[in-house]
């Protein structure tokens with residue numbers, strides 16, 4: 001029986017999972033992670049608070065652990081993430097730095113982290129979540145101090161540090177066509193026209209049954225591909241209001257299939273990553289109380305209807 005990773009590879013794609021350091025002591029979990037997936041994203045290990053908790057003091061132990069596991073398993077790594085408003089240490093967010101200094105802090109962070117992982121990372125989510133849901137730029141410390149130029153600065157620094165990594169901008173609620181994905185589209189178009197290095201756009205795919213499947217996912221992916229960038233589904237999970245029941249699980253399975261088919265229909269859609277693979281380690285219940293059961297394996301690491309649907313779709 002081919003695995004999800006093997007099925008995706010047969011179509012020239014990858015099928016990945018996020019993972020996190022505390023989970024790596026769970027042997028059955030690690031076994032399925034290593035067997036079923038051909039790419040890994042560190043869920044937290046490469047974020048700013050993990051990699052530069054104090055100014056100029058870099059810490060790569062957690063990220064290195066996940067890269068080493070991926071290499072042992074023959075899996076690719078999606079680097080996640082260099083510049084993000086969240087999980088940003090307070091020395092950055094509350095630092096009150098003038099623009100020139102914040103720009104150099106940002107460039108130094110991107111350069112140091114991307115240089116450390118040079119040659120070991122297939123993609124970098126260079127900038128994560130730059131937009132509000134209405135398509136305006138999110139008022140992060142980077143945007144409020146530097147304006148949108150921080151995005152080009154981060155991309156250029158990442159390119160210089162690791163010319164072999166594909167550089168992505170990643171966001172959520174951009175999976176279908178709407179105000180937020182229009183804003184991302186206009187940003188990517190503008191970056192391309194200015195010669196800023198941008199290779200891909202990540203669509204997180206944090207979906208919820210109660211909100212409906214986003215419309216025109218395939219058309220949305222295709223319009224980005226037509227700008228000359230790769231696209232990827234980077235953090236797929238499909239949550240529901242608990243308790244789960246067989247009707248919800250079967251709708252969830254159909255959505256996993258639909259998203260997978262949308263990706264496969266777009267030649268530049270290079271792969272899909274689930275935001276961890278088992279409900280045992282999903283971030284959803286902690287952040288969306290009363291919701292969960294979002295992943296293709298249940299809390300006992302048993303495959304759910306979504307797993308079979310993914311296999312059929314791939």
Ligand code: XIL
Pocket residue numbers: 043044128204235283
């Ligand atoms: C989540 C992690 O999974 C959690 O462990 C952490 O507590 C918060 O962040 N969008 C992203 C991811 O880009 O980095 C987030 O990951 C989920 C939402």
